[in-house]
Amino acid sequence: MKRKEKFAKRDAYIDYINNCQLKTPEEVARLFREYTAVIWDYKLIGKIYDFYGDNVVIYREGGNDMVGVQDVINDTLAYIAAFPDLSFEFLDIYCDGNEQDGYRFGQVVEFKGTNLGHSKYGPPTGKSLVKDGKGTLDICECLIKYVNGRWRMHTEWGARSEKANAEVLGAEVLSGSIAQNLDDQLEPKQTPTDADAPENTVLQSDINSDKIKQLESKIEAIEINGKQDVIDFFKAFPSLVWDYKMPGRNYDFYKDDIVVQTSNWNELNGIEAVVIDTLDFMAAFPDMKVNLDDIIVQEIPEKGFKVFRRLYFEGSNIGTNKYGKSTGKSLGKDCLCLSMIDFEKVDGEGLITNEKFINSEEHINEVLNKKQASQC
Numbered sequence: 001m002k003r004k005e006k007f008a009k010r011d012a013y014i015d016y017i018n019n020c021q022l023k024t025p026e027e028v029a030r031l032f033r034e035y036t037a038v039i040w041d042y043k044l045i046g047k048i049y050d051f052y053g054d055n056v057v058i059y060r061e062g063g064n065d066m067v068g069v070q071d072v073i074n075d076t077l078a079y080i081a082a083f084p085d086l087s088f089e090f091l092d093i094y095c096d097g098n099e100q101d102g103y104r105f106g107q108v109v110e111f112k113g114t115n116l117g118h119s120k121y122g123p124p125t126g127k128s129l130v131k132d133g134k135g136t137l138d139i140c141e142c143l144i145k146y147v148n149g150r151w152r153m154h155t156e157w158g159a160r161s162e163k164a165n166a167e168v169l170g171a172e173v174l175s176g177s178i179a180q181n182l183d184d185q186l187e188p189k190q191t192p193t194d195a196d197a198p199e200n201t202v203l204q205s206d207i208n209s210d211k212i213k214q215l216e217s218k219i220e221a222i223e224i225n226g227k228q229d230v231i232d233f234f235k236a237f238p239s240l241v242w243d244y245k246m247p248g249r250n251y252d253f254y255k256d257d258i259v260v261q262t263s264n265w266n267e268l269n270g271i272e273a274v275v276i277d278t279l280d281f282m283a284a285f286p287d288m289k290v291n292l293d294d295i296i297v298q299e300i301p302e303k304g305f306k307v308f309r310r311l312y313f314e315g316s317n318i319g320t321n322k323y324g325k326s327t328g329k330s331l332g333k334d335c336l337c338l339s340m341i342d343f344e345k346v347d348g349e350g351l352i353t354n355e356k357f358i359n360s361e362e363h364i365n366e367v368l369n370k371k372q373a374s375q376c
Helices: 008-019 026-038 047-050 068-081 161-167 206-223 227-243 249-254 270-283 361-368
Strands: 052-060 087-098 102-112 136-147 150-160 259-261 268-269 289-300 306-312 335-346 349-358
Touching: 008 026, 008 047, 026 047, 026 068, 026 087, 026 102, 047 052, 047 068, 047 206, 052 068, 052 206, 068 270, 136 161, 206 227, 227 249, 227 289, 227 306, 227 335, 249 270, 249 349, 268 270
Parallel strands: 052 150, 259 349
Antiparallel strands: 087 102, 102 136, 136 150, 259 268, 289 306, 306 335, 335 349
16 A cells, blocks of 8 residues: 555645634634644654644643643653553544634543553553543643734643553652653743744744645655655655654655664564654654764665665753653764665655664663763
C-alpha cells in the first residue's frame, strides 16, 4: 500500500486543520477532535504549535499549571514516551461561541496505553491505563480567540486521572506535569495576566507552525529521481522530525519491517521501535536540534541509493531521564551521529529500507547521569 493510501485519514485531518476557517462551533469541535488525534495517535507533536502560542496558560489541578507552548510540548512528549502505545477515545466534545468573541469548548476523552517507557518516576512498570475495560479519564475546557490573524488557544483548564496515572507510573503522587523541567532549580514562572500577544507580535510558535508546513510541502514535492533529490530529502526530513517534534513522520519514510542496527549489538526491529526510540531521545532533550554536517549519496542503478550522513544533535536534558531526575546538562557540540542508509523506491516512493547508525551513546549517557566523570 502506498504511503498516501496508508495515511489518507491522517492526511485528511491535517488538511482540515491547516485550512479550516472556524466559522461555526461545529467546525471548532471537528477541528479539535481531529487535531487531538493527529498529535496523540499519529505522534505529530509539533502540530501543537499551530494553536498553542508562546503565552498560552493551561491551568491544572492543584496549581500545577503550564505556561507557554514549550511546556505543552515537553509534557506531551513525556507522556507519549512513557506510554508509547498510547491511544485515546473521544467520549464527547461540545463548543459554543462565535468568530468575534471566540469559542469555548469542553472535551472528554479516555486514555489507553501501557507504561512501557521511562518517566520521571522511574523505569517502566508495564502497567496499563485500562481497568475493567475503561481507560483513564481526561477532561479539559478551552478558550480560543482570533489574535493577530491566527486562531490561538487563549486559555485551557485541564484535569487528568492523577491517582490512576500515579499508580500506573509507580509513583506515590504525581508532582507537577509529567515532564521534567527542573522547576525546583529555576525561578517560578510568572503566569501572564493576559495570554493574548501584543498586536503584530510574531510568536516563535507561529514561526514553528509555518516551518512545519513548509517542510512538509517541500518533502511532498520531492520526486526521487536522482542524487540531488535524495540530498534535498535528507536535509528536510531530519529537521522536520527532530527540530519541530514530529516523530510520527518516521512512519512515512521507513518500511514497516525495518531492522536498524545500532551500536553494541543493539537493534531496532520494526517501525514502531524506531518511533519509540526517537520519542525516548526527544523526550529527554525536548529542545533538541539536529545539524546535518555532511551527506554522501551514491546511486545504485535499478535499486535506489546509498546515503551516508554525519549529524550532530544538540540539546539539554530538561526532560524525562532514564537514570532519574533531569540533569539540565547539555550535549554541547559533541553528540556525533553517523549513519548509513539504503534509500529505495518502493511502489514508486522513497523509503528507508535499511539503516546502521551510532549516536554517541556513552556521551548521551554521561549527560543523562548526574554523576560527573571521574577526574584523572
